[in-house]
Structures are given as C-alpha cells and as structure tokens.
Amino acid sequence: MRRALPVVLWAALLALCALxxxxxxxxxxxxxxxxxxxxxxxxxxxxxxxxxxxSRVMLMAIEGGDGETRARLSRALTxxxxxxxxFASVSDGAAAGFAREKDFLFEHRYALSPGVAxxxxxxAGLRSAISDTISLLASPAGALVKPLVLRDPTGETLALLEGxxxxxxxxxxxxxxxxxxxxxxxxxxxxxxxxxxxxxxxQAMQAAESAFDALRAAPGGEARGARLEMTxxxxxxxxxxxxxxxxxxxxxxxxxxxxxxLLLAVYRSPLALALGLVPVLTGAxxxxxxxxxxxxxxxxxxxxxxxxxxxxxxxxxxYLFVQAGQGERAGDAAWLAGFWPTIRLGVLTxxxxxxxxxxxxxxxLAQLGLYSIAGLxxxxxxTRFVLPRLLPARFRMRDLSALGGAxxxxxxxxxxxxxxxxxxxxxxxxxxxAHRSSVWDPELSTLNPIPAADRELDAQLRAALGAxxxxxxxxxxxxxxxxxxxxxxxxxxALDPLVAGGRLAGYESPAxxxxxxxxxxxxxxxxxxxxxxxxxxxxxxDGLPLRPERLEPFVEDVARARDSKPxxxxxxxxxxxxxxLDGMLLxxxxxxxxxxxxRPPAGSHGLDARAVREAIASARVPGAAFVDLxxxxxxxxxxxxxxxxxxxxxxxxxxxxxxxxxxxxxARVVRVMAPLxxxxxxxxxxxxxxxxxxxxLHLVGLLLVVAVGSNYALFFDRMAVQPEETAPRTLASLALxxxxxxxxxxxxxxxxxxxxxxxxxxxxxxxxxTLVFAAALxxxxxxxxx
Amino acid sequence: xxxxREGLRIARAALLLAAALLADPAARAAWDIGxxxxxxxxxxxxxxxxxxxxxxxxxxxxxxxxxxxxxxxxGRLEKHVTSPGDExxxxxxxxxxxxxxxxxxxxxxxxxxxxxxxIESIRGxxxxxxxxxxxxxxxxxxxxxxxxRLELTPRDASLExxxxxxxxxxxxxxxxxxxxxxxxxxxxxxxxxxxxx
Numbered sequence: 013m014r015r016a017l018p019v020v021l022w023a024a025l026l027a028l029c030a031l032x033x034x035x036x037x038x039x040x041x042x043x044x045x046x047x048x049x050x051x052x053x054x055x056x057x058x059x060x061x062x063x064x065x066x067s068r069v070m071l072m073a074i075e076g077g078d079g080e081t082r083a084r085l086s087r088a089l090t091x092x093x094x095x096x097x098x099f100a101s102v103s104d105g106a107a108a109g110f111a112r113e114k115d116f117l118f119e120h121r122y123a124l125s126p127g128v129a130x131x132x133x134x135x136a137g138l139r140s141a142i143s144d145t146i147s148l149l150a151s152p153a154g155a156l157v158k159p160l161v162l163r164d165p166t167g168e169t170l171a172l173l174e175g176x177x178x179x180x181x182x183x184x185x186x187x188x189x190x191x192x193x194x195x196x197x198x199x200x201x202x203x204x205x206x207x208x209x210x211x212x213x214x215q216a217m218q219a220a221e222s223a224f225d226a227l228r229a230a231p232g233g234e235a236r237g238a239r240l241e242m243t244x245x246x247x248x249x250x251x252x253x254x255x256x257x258x259x260x261x262x263x264x265x266x267x268x269x270x271x272x273x274l275l276l277a278v279y280r281s282p283l284a285l286a287l288g289l290v291p292v293l294t295g296a297x298x299x300x301x302x303x304x305x306x307x308x309x310x311x312x313x314x315x316x317x318x319x320x321x322x323x324x325x326x327x328x329x330x331y332l333f334v335q336a337g338q339g340e341r342a343g344d345a346a347w348l349a350g351f352w353p354t355i356r357l358g359v360l361t362x363x364x365x366x367x368x369x370x371x372x373x374x375x376x377l378a379q380l381g382l383y384s385i386a387g388l389x390x391x392x393x394x395t396r397f398v399l400p401r402l403l404p405a406r407f408r409m410r411d412l413s414a415l416g417g418a419x420x421x422x423x424x425x426x427x428x429x430x431x432x433x434x435x436x437x438x439x440x441x442x443x444x445x446a447h448r449s450s451v452w453d454p455e456l457s458t459l460n461p462i463p464a465a466d467r468e469l470d471a472q473l474r475a476a477l478g479a480x481x482x483x484x485x486x487x488x489x490x491x492x493x494x495x496x497x498x499x500x501x502x503x504x505x506a507l508d509p510l511v512a513g514g515r516l517a518g519y520e521s522p523a524x525x526x527x528x529x530x531x532x533x534x535x536x537x538x539x540x541x542x543x544x545x546x547x548x549x550x551x552x553x554d555g556l557p558l559r560p561e562r563l564e565p566f567v568e569d570v571a572r573a574r575d576s577k578p579x580x581x582x583x584x585x586x587x588x589x590x591x592x593l594d595g596m597l598l599x600x601x602x603x604x605x606x607x608x609x610x611r612p613p614a615g616s617h618g619l620d621a622r623a624v625r626e627a628i629a630s631a632r633v634p635g636a637a638f639v640d641l642x643x644x645x646x647x648x649x650x651x652x653x654x655x656x657x658x659x660x661x662x663x664x665x666x667x668x669x670x671x672x673x674x675x676x677x678x679a680r681v682v683r684v685m686a687p688l689x690x691x692x693x694x695x696x697x698x699x700x701x702x703x704x705x706x707x708x709l710h711l712v713g714l715l716l717v718v719a720v721g722s723n724y725a726l727f728f729d730r731m732a733v734q735p736e737e738t739a740p741r742t743l744a745s746l747a748l749x750x751x752x753x754x755x756x757x758x759x760x761x762x763x764x765x766x767x768x769x770x771x772x773x774x775x776x777x778x779x780x781x782t783l784v785f786a787a788a789l790x791x792x793x794x795x796x797x798x
Numbered sequence: 799x800x801x802x803r804e805g806l807r808i809a810r811a812a813l814l815l816a817a818a819l820l821a822d823p824a825a826r827a828a829w830d831i832g833x834x835x836x837x838x839x840x841x842x843x844x845x846x847x848x849x850x851x852x853x854x855x856x857x858x859x860x861x862x863x864x865x866x867x868x869x870x871x872x873g874r875l876e877k878h879v880t881s882p883g884d885e886x887x888x889x890x891x892x893x894x895x896x897x898x899x900x901x902x903x904x905x906x907x908x909x910x911x912x913x914x915x916x917i918e919s920i921r922g923x924x925x926x927x928x929x930x931x932x933x934x935x936x937x938x939x940x941x942x943x944x945x946x947r948l949e950l951t952p953r954d955a956s957l958e959x960x961x962x963x964x965x966x967x968x969x970x971x972x973x974x975x976x977x978x979x980x981x982x983x984x985x986x987x988x989x990x991x992x993x994x995x
Contacts, residue, residue, distance in 0.1 A: 557861065
C-alpha cells in the first residue's frame, strides 16, 4: 500500500489539474502579455491602446483590377458594410466623413460651428461673411452653397463640415479615395467593438471579407483579380492571435513527434517511450493548471513555450532509464544514491533561475516562469517517485554502452579543447563589452508578431488616408464631462497655431463633435435677437446684390437657435458623430479623460514633440499631457527589461549559493558555473555579431540555457567522483537529453513569432554550447573517490 | 500676341487636323464631334482671358467677374479671378480648391455632383475628352470648323434638376463662349479670348 501511495497521489493530482485546465480561459492577444502598467497615466495609455477610438479603426485597401473596377468595388463594399451592425461607420471617400449627418449638422450649426462668435454677427462681421458667400456663389462651387444661402448666409455649415474632415484629405479618383500612386482604393472604417474584443474584430473582418468576395464574384468577372487588404489595431490583434495559435499547434505536434521519434530510435521500445513521456505530460498539465490558478488565464505564448519544456522535462526520464546500470532496474537504490541528487540539484538550479521571471513584473514572463517552475518540479518529482513504480517488473533499458563508449572517448578528447573554450569565452566577453550599449533592444516592437510587411502597409494606408497613427496624442483630464471637453477646447486652441504653421497636419478633438456646454452657450448667446439682426443686416447688405428681406429664413433660424438647448452626448447617440465621440472620451472612477489624436506632418517621421509640449504647457490646461504612445511603451518596456535583468542577477546569486550549499567546494562551484557562463556569453555574443539585439525573451532563453546546462555541468562534475563504469551511461543520457532539447528548441527557432523564435534560437544554440563546454572543462581525473 | 504668331498657331492646328483626318479615312470628309475633339486635344488652350456674367435668382443683379483661365492637360483647370477681388479656383483631378483672402477650401468633386457636372462640361471640352463629356451629357454639334457650337444636354434625369443645357461656341481649336443654363433659371455666360489680362 505504501508503495502505491505516490501513484495514487499522482493520479489525484492529474485529475485536479485536468479539472482546473478544463475551466481555464486561454488568450492569445499580445496585449495581455504586455505589462500591467503601474502608473495611472500608463494605465490610461494601455487602456486607450486596447479600447479607445484608435483601436477601432480598420483601414482597407482594394488592389488589383483597373481603377474603375476598384472604385465600383469600393462603393459597393462601403454600402454593404454601412448596413452592417458590426461597423459604426465606413467611408470610401464618396460620402466623406459625416455627410450622412449633414441634416443634423445643419440644424445645430450655430452651436457647433467654430466660426460663431459675437463679432461674426456685427454689421462688419455679417458683411464680410455674406460677401464671402456671394463670391462662393459666383465660383464653380456656387451650386454647393446655393441651397443653403438664404438660411445660412454666413456659411457655418460648410465651415463645420470642413473642420470634421481630415485636412487636405486623401487623393481621389473615380469618386473614391485612392493611394497616392492610384493603385489602391482606400476605405476607412470604425468597428463598433473595441480593438481588444478580438472575437468581435474577427467577425467584423470576416464580414468585410465575405462581402468583398460576394462583390468580386459578381457577374462580369472583371473584378476577379481584385484583392482586399485590411490593417488596423483590431486586425493586427486577430492576426497575431491566429499566428500564435497556428505556431503553438504546429510546434506542439511537431515537437512531440520529433522527440518521440528520437527516443523511439534510441530506446527501440514503445513502452519505454510511453513511460518516458509520463513526466513530460504531467509537467505540462501541472504547469498549465498552476498558471491558470495563479493568473486566472493562460496565454497562448505560454503554451507555445510549454511545448519546448518537453525538451527539458523529457531529460529526467532519459536520465532515469539510460543511467541505470546494465541489467539493473531503472530507479533502483544505486541510481537514487548516485544520480538523483545531481538531478535534484539541477532542478533546484533551474527553479532558482526561473524565479527571476516570476518577479519580472511582466505578466507574460511571470506566466512563463510559473509554468516552468511548476512543470519542471512536477516532471522531476514524477520521475523520482512515480515513474519507477509504474515500470513493469522486468523493464530493462536497451544496452547503450556502445554509444556511451564512443561518447566517452569523444569526451576525453574534448578536454583538450579547454584552452580553446577559454579563448572563445574571452572573445565573447570582449564582443559583449564592445557592444555593451547596444546589446539589449529597448524597443517593444521587436516583440510584435505582425510581419514587417503588414506594418509597412498599415503605415502607408494611414499616411494616404491622413488617419492618426495612434502614436501621438494629447490627453486632458476633467472632473466631469463638461470640464474634460472645456480642457480639450483649450488644448485644441493651443494646437491650432502649430497646425497653421505646418508643424502638425492636424488633430482630432472630441470638442469638435460635442463642444462644452459653456462654449455652446457662448456661441448661442452671441446670436442677436431678430430685431437687432434685421437692423444689422440692412446696414451690412448695403451695396451687396442681396436684399435683406430675402434673408428672413436666416433670421428665423437664428431666433430658433437662440432658444434651443445645447447639445448633450444623448443628442449625438446613434450617429456617426456619437460613435466618433465615444472613442475619444474615457471615463474612470475619478473623472473624464479626453483624447486628442495628433497627425504628424505628411512625409515626416515623427513630430516636433517639444513644440507640442510647450504649446500645451503654455495653455495651462489642467492635467494635460502630451503622450508619445510608442515612446512611452518603449520606456515602460525598458523599465521591465532592467528589472528582469536585475532579477536574473538575483537568480544567479541564488544559483551560486545553491551550488555552494550542495557541493561545498568553491572549486567545484566554479567548475560547474564555468561552462554555463561561457555558454551564455558565447550565445549572447553570437546574437550580437549576427546583428540581433537581445530582447527580454532572449533573457528568458539564456535563463533556460543555464537551467538546461546546469544538468550537464553537474553530471560532468559528478562523473569525476563516480565509478568509472557509470561514465558511458551518463554520457549517453546527456547526449540523448541534449538531442531532444536541441530538437525541440531548434524547431521553435523556425517560428515567425519573435517571442518564440528568440527563445528557440537562444536555447538550441546554448544547449549545444554548454554541453560541449561542460565536456571540455570537465575534470580529467575519473574514478577517484574523495 | 502678334498676328504672325497667331497665324502660325492656327496653321499648326490645321496641319494637325489634316494629319488626324488623313489617319482616319472615315472621318476625312466630315466635320463632326470626333474631329472637333481631335482638334481640341491637339491644341490645348494654355492661358486665356475670361469675362463672366452669372445670374443668380436670389441675387438682385448679375455677378460680373473677369480674370485668367489656365488649362493644363489633362485635368487641371485654374480660374484666377482678378476682378472683383482676387480669387483662385483650381479644379485638379477630383478636387476643387478655392483660395480667397488667405483662406483655402477644398471640395471633393465626387461628393458634390452638382459642382462636378459643371466643371466637367468645360474641362472635358477644353481637353477634347469625348468620353468624359459623354459620361454626363448627350452631345450635339452644329456649324463648321470656323464657327462651331457644341450643345451638351444631361443624359441623366437626376442631372436635369441641376443643369438644363451647356452651350459651347468656338472657332477652330479655340473655345470662345460657354453658356450654362441651370434648372432653377440661374445662368452664366463666359466669354473667352486668347492671351492674358
């Protein structure tokens, strides 16, 4: 009964973990891998990035076919998507901006138009405004104003429409927006769902794609060559989720297949293979359950990373099976006494290293850390306590002494490379020292799984459409909506001179859609009463070809506007204006934030941040802040990188302390650490020489190198004090363990996701390097018991 | 502009016309829309002076203006009003830009067919772009090469509410007179003569 207890406990644990995993939420967007921002301002940023108006923008481009076909497709697609409830607004340029809201804007022109001010309705103001309108009437655009002149002779409706449209506007051809080279028709859409609602974003993309496919397949056939391209934050979230999912699925299956075939080739026993995978699967299950318990959700990247743990956890059963003496039972007392302490020490070393991740502060890395610690500990414990009890009584491992013997002579020869390894390590250190300022990559974008070509397309479409690139914004605060809108107006007034001076292409402000009540009241109050207006009009129109009596509809409209109530958010509900406003205002427990997205001047790479900061500061708007979102996120990330590096140093100290406690000899600690340090230095230097700047994920990889390599170094150290005849077995187990590690991590290096690629390439190279270095730096004397 | 130079220009146009006619045997004998368009295409006007009178029903008296027209094939037409005031209106591709008193207004023609249809009648004629004209109008040509009159009537019922007729008169490759009648009774008459000022 006592013998069966570990197996029973193990089975119960598996059942509990399976239960936990079954109710786990799996996510795959990169934003949940991003930092949980510490300060309120940074939280706002991440919030805006995930939820705000900018996250809802979807840019579309129609390519292929001729211009006429693209324009027709563009118009038809706009029509279809405008009727789709998943889209708040869609425009192909034909009804640019807010043409659908024309009647609403016309009705509320005196509350909304920035031109309405007391001097506008003085004699001189009226005369100047009406003269302008008459000139416009004579111009080719006369037909535009003619229907409005008698009710809106000061031209407020046109001024209003112009303010809401991106300055300059995209190029047009055949009646729709096109790219500067004319080869793409462009559409600008806003989804109703926020960019972080990936399922809803995927549905919106799906709706656009199927609508486009239906249009393309329409009779005639000339549209068959056309393609629809989409970009935008939501689109990118959907794509990165698909990429992560695809890679995780593919690499899990391939990883298991490769490791299994490798083990099968060596063991030549399906039973041994099945038993060998028991600790791996247990480790994976426990790891996922632990992350699920600790974080409430499991990231897809954690799972992808988890597949690589196969390569490391499978090592334990390899040690168990291969290190058993010829004719001995795996996991017998001799193995427990001779090998288990070394494995245990290796596991503890790994756990010390991964603790650095646990405390890195980045939720994604903390997940990887917890997963690794729980998974490795479970795999090792299962190997030690459960696996030997599962083995059939007559289970014997195939004789690998031929392989071991060959490896033995290789290992002996490897010790001649001692000086070469030392020289290589020194050279690596020299490379790292020479590049010390550029070893680490401070940019968060290196973690972005979206291919550079897609990001380039996004930048092109944004530039062509004059859409804000979601990088620069001014945020203002207010205790209430009114205060926030008033602050947005003041910030806007401070930005206007920059726009006029060409230092900004423009900006979007919520106050354009909904001016503060104070501003609306001031505008309405600047309207004169009918009697005064009539008198002024008589004087103002003297000598102009327009008789004052004709403008009676204007006088009536002004009188009505004077008595009207100011607009509220409710008045805009359900309109495209309301949808636009919605994304520019954020409400939290302490008040409101209004976001003004800035458009850098065309053709420039960035914007004059100092000028904007100064303009905002001089306007003295309370709580106003200029935000460079990318810069801010990079700073945030750099902070985490620093912290992760510091935690790694702490982890390193813990590893040394652990080794010292176990080995009780400074010389042996140095001997064990030397190949690890050399391996880490050489892999890091190789990345630097290849032009790759190291990210926080490479740091994770290097920690894994230490974890994997510590086993190798410890075994080589152990061999020096063990009976000579165990050496071939130990070496065979190390070679097999190394092969599985290199195979599974090397596979990961093929991933297109930077996070997985970085870890894979680092660990595969590091595992080989540390094994070779450990062999080379191993003590020469064997079989000498202390 | 000297008379000799003007003569040279006409001679060149005639030569080009002859070449066009020789190249197209079917059109050799006839003075028709194709021939007029070929002539106009071969000889874009460049700069010209204009005087315009616009009658708008809501205004008490017609609006007079004059200035310079600059046409750059295929799609840029600039109307520079020098009297009264100073105003520059440029139709370029699908955009109409109005600059006056330091203010700049951009109108997307695609959004405003009521504006686009009028611009297209003049621009299409100057460019000799028959396809562009026939997209919106039915064409009828009267007279001969020395004195012709091209009448445009809207093809589309929706356009009939905006414009009833555009009549363009000219001699050889020169457009001399553009008359527009709108559905609401408003009219404009533009007289064009070569040269600046």
